[in-house]
Amino acid sequence: MTVRAVVIDLDGVLYVEDEPVPGAADAVASLRARGLALRFATNTTSRPRRRILERLHRLGFDVAPEELVTPAALAVRRCADRGHRTVALVMKDDLREDFPDLVDGGDAVDAVILGDCGEDFGYALLNRAFRLLMDGAELIALQKNRYWLTPDGLSLDVGPFVAALEYAASTEAFVVGKPAPAFFAAALDGTGVTAAQAAMVGDDVESDVGGALHAGMAGILVRTGKFREESVRAAGIRPTAIIDSIAELPALLDAASQRP
Ligand SMILES: [Mg+2]
Numbered sequence: 001m002t003v004r005a006v007v008i009d010l011d012g013v014l015y016v017e018d019e020p021v022p023g024a025a026d027a028v029a030s031l032r033a034r035g036l037a038l039r040f041a042t043n044t045t046s047r048p049r050r051r052i053l054e055r056l057h058r059l060g061f062d063v064a065p066e067e068l069v070t071p072a073a074l075a076v077r078r079c080a081d082r083g084h085r086t087v088a089l090v091m092k093d094d095l096r097e098d099f100p101d102l103v104d105g106g107d108a109v110d111a112v113i114l115g116d117c118g119e120d121f122g123y124a125l126l127n128r129a130f131r132l133l134m135d136g137a138e139l140i141a142l143q144k145n146r147y148w149l150t151p152d153g154l155s156l157d158v159g160p161f162v163a164a165l166e167y168a169a170s171t172e173a174f175v176v177g178k179p180a181p182a183f184f185a186a187a188l189d190g191t192g193v194t195a196a197q198a199a200m201v202g203d204d205v206e207s208d209v210g211g212a213l214h215a216g217m218a219g220i221l222v223r224t225g226k227f228r229e230e231s232v233r234a235a236g237i238r239p240t241a242i243i244d245s246i247a248e249l250p251a252l253l254d255a256a257s258q259r260p
Contacts, residue, residue: 002257003218005037005193006249007069007184010052011044012203012225013246015059017151021224023247025060030250032062037191041069041200043143043177043207045091045115045158048072048098069187071142071177072098075113077186078140078176084110088137090129091115108135114165114173115142116158126164133169143177145207149226178204179211199240201249203227210237222246 008014014024031038040063042052049070056063072095079087079102088111089096089104095115096104112129133139145157162173177183188198195216202208203225212219221227221239224246232239243252 001218001259003036003197003199003253005039005188005191005198006031006253007039007041007187007198007200007212007217008246009178009200009202009204009208010040010042010056012149012227013201013222014040014056014061016149016225018055018059020059020061021245021247023245027246027249028061031253034250034253036253037193038063038067039069039187039191040067041178041183041187043071043145045071045095045142045177046118047092047094048096050097051094066190069183070098071115071183074176074180074183074186075099075140075142076102078174079111079113082110082138084138086110088112088129088132089115090117090125091142092117092120108132109137111138111140112165113140113142114158114162117161121156121161126161129165130168133165133171139165139169139171139173141173141175141177143207144173144175145177145204147226154226178202178207179214181211181215184212184215184217199253201246205232205235205237205239209239210235213237213240220249220252 086103086109088109112132141162144159144162146159147154148157199218200212201220209219209221218240221242223244
């Protein structure tokens, strides 16, 4: 199989907090040198595109704005599709700049858009969102990851709070981030590469690997970031390949292209 496009998860694959994964920048450069289309896909909803790009550049990764795929952009698309204009942006202040054309606030909104609020997730914030949902707003979740890895250990991600609101309001969120199939399709937009010729590399066996496999792509799991042997077993998902880190990816793709 010859892979023509690679979708690369950021957190846990290229870096953990502010530490680049050893060999990651060289691996990205090497994939580029092979002529592969590259997309950088994150479920991070705690900072805007502008700051994600700044960080990538600071850590030595050469990424163009059009190569970066974030859930915020897909939430904007969902609002346009549904005609939502007034929304509640439940997220860190920083991220609001990625929703410039939506009106935020009021007692009646078309949608509640839920992203990472970190330490600010609390009763008052969740209860306000809950009441808006009970009044008919659509719940749009920027992602629904269970947890992520921070320097002091595994930490709750947005998913548990999405689940709490779904349970309370007896509703089901429209999830725009990984593992939603639309996320992977959007990531390949403009590459001219079909899912069957693309691979996703990530450290989350469910969101990255499971989502990619479901979307018809190869799903490659790295043993960096939040990788845990137990969660791979528990998920019941069989990655296309498991590698120690993204540093091994160029060699893996070379070997795969030798096979029919
Ligand atoms: Mg990750």
